[in-house]
Amino acid sequence: MSTLSDKDKNFIWHPYTQMKDATAAIVIRKAEGVYLFDENNESYIDACGSWWTNLHGHSHPYITKKIAEQASRLEHVIFGGFTHEPAIRLAERLLKILPANQQKVFYSDNGSTAVEVAIKMCLQYWQNNNQNRTKISAFKNSYHGDTFGAMSVSARNVFTKAFENLLFDVISVDVPFLFNETEALNGFEKIVTENKSELACFIFEPIVQGVAGMTIYSADALDKMIAICNKHNILTIADEVMTGFGRTGKFFASDYLRNSPDAFCLSKGLTGGALPLGVTTCTQSIYDAFLSSDKTKTFFHGHTYTANPLCCEAANASLDLFEANNSFEKIKSISNLHHEFVSNNQDKFPIHKFRTIGVILAIEISAGETHYLNSIADKAYSFFIERGILMRPLGNVIYIVPPYCITIEQLHLIYNTIVEFLNQLQNDV
Numbered sequence: 118m119s120t121l122s123d124k125d126k127n128f129i130w131h132p133y134t135q136m137k138d139a140t141a142a143i144v145i146r147k148a149e150g151v152y153l154f155d156e157n158n159e160s161y162i163d164a165c166g167s168w169w170t171n172l173h174g175h176s177h178p179y180i181t182k183k184i185a186e187q188a189s190r191l192e193h194v195i196f197g198g199f200t201h202e203p204a205i206r207l208a209e210r211l212l213k214i215l216p217a218n219q220q221k222v223f224y225s226d227n228g229s230t231a232v233e234v235a236i237k238m239c240l241q242y243w244q245n246n247n248q249n250r251t252k253i254s255a256f257k258n259s260y261h262g263d264t265f266g267a268m269s270v271s272a273r274n275v276f277t278k279a280f281e282n283l284l285f286d287v288i289s290v291d292v293p294f295l296f297n298e299t300e301a302l303n304g305f306e307k308i309v310t311e312n313k314s315e316l317a318c319f320i321f322e323p324i325v326q327g328v329a330g331m332t333i334y335s336a337d338a339l340d341k342m343i344a345i346c347n348k349h350n351i352l353t354i355a356d357e358v359m360t361g362f363g364r365t366g367k368f369f370a371s372d373y374l375r376n377s378p379d380a381f382c383l384s385k386g387l388t389g390g391a392l393p394l395g396v397t398t399c400t401q402s403i404y405d406a407f408l409s410s411d412k413t414k415t416f417f418h419g420h421t422y423t424a425n426p427l428c429c430e431a432a433n434a435s436l437d438l439f440e441a442n443n444s445f446e447k448i449k450s451i452s453n454l455h456h457e458f459v460s461n462n463q464d465k466f467p468i469h470k471f472r473t474i475g476v477i478l479a480i481e482i483s484a485g486e487t488h489y490l491n492s493i494a495d496k497a498y499s500f501f502i503e504r505g506i507l508m509r510p511l512g513n514v515i516y517i518v519p520p521y522c523i524t525i526e527q528l529h530l531i532y533n534t535i536v537e538f539l540n541q542l543q544n545d546v
């Protein structure tokens with residue numbers, strides 16, 4: 118009799134996986150809080166929050182109940198010409214917590230589509246305003262998703278290699294890290310000034326570049342970059358797909374900035390990790406550029422499951438929990454523990470780079486090239502899985518982005534396992 122695992126191998130093609138030599142995918146039967154339970158009832162702490170989505174713990178009874186209640190009322194309805202209460206309530210709530218310049222919410226269904234929507238909105242904004250601005254600027258090392266527009270504004274690397282000739286050109290700019298802040302800012306100002314009449318927008322992951330390896334850069338410098346864009350009327354897009362909903366210690370990473378971006382992309386933590394949903398928000402001025410008696414100025418973009426009521430209700434429930442659960446206290450205490458861990462350990466392992474902000478803790482392992490395909494990733498993954506921890510390294514960067522319900526004991530278990538791993542690496546040398 119074939120097992121679920123056998124059937125999985127027979128029928129399914131997994132994401133980001135070389136299926137030729139993939140080890141059997143672990144069959145998860147149920148999940149609760151930070152724990153995932155497999156077929157044999159082995160448990161794993163979900164230290165990566167299932168690709169950075171989970172905020173309040175898995176199968177949270179409140180979110181589950183709200184989804185079930187919504188499903189029995191209205192599971193889905195076309196969003197062209199129709200609307201529903203969960204989408205309206207969610208839009209109103211998001212606009213309250215986003216910077217005040219955000220005035221309209223456009224729904225889609227994942228992070229990449231939220232980015233596609235933002236890029237298309239900005240490009241068409243200029244077209245509708247009869248200006249030929251078609252260039253986009255983005256950070257080197259950025260990651261904005263896997264659809265063609267999102268890939269185009271992302272770094273050229275192993276993810277995009279097969280499609281390189283098909284992606285549109287982007288003006289890539291240096292990230293303002295501490296060591297190169299002045300040069301990066303000067304370079305940015307020069308590029309923007311030279312291209313100002315053609316630049317439509319600048320897209321960035323605010324303060325933390327997730328897929329690049331949880332690299333953290335200066336909020337102050339980003340603020341200055343947005344100010345430069347504002348000076349030349351270049352639209353700015355904050356891709357908060359990873360950083361949103363408390364990950365960096367504030368609700369949005371853009372809350373560290375004085376200058377508010379013109380558009381926001383949200384997904385991942387938006388539904389607390391329960392269901393897929395994407396949101397792109399924008400200013401009144403962007404929205405107004407599409408208002409016309411000329412129908413060709415319409416924003417011709419939409420996805421079939423746009424604003425699915427179950428997903429919107431999950432997002433509303435997640436926001437309820439954010440308020441009811443003192444999430445910021447939990448985030449603060451996780452952040453304090455991360456800082457303590459870093460200060461206790463970075464001198465013990467000076468060859469590796471430790472970084473932390475909010476609930477994100479990352480360690481760039483010094484072992485060959487910093488690269489997604491660095492073989493240390495497989496070694497680390499197996500090491501942690503064998504010890505009941507789901508950690509999905511980004512190449513030679515191991516990191517944790519846990520749900521906010523994680524306990525001090527669970528965090529210490531992860532920290533101790535990280536130390537064990539780093540010690541083993543040292544002994545292997």
Ligand SMILES: Cc1ncc(COP(=O)(O)O)c(C=O)c1O
Pocket residue numbers: 227228229230232260261262263322327328356357358359360384385
């Ligand atoms: C900053 C950022 N933008 C966009 C995306 C794409 O999101 P999705 O995987 O939901 O398409 C990701 C995914 O990791 C991301 O980190």
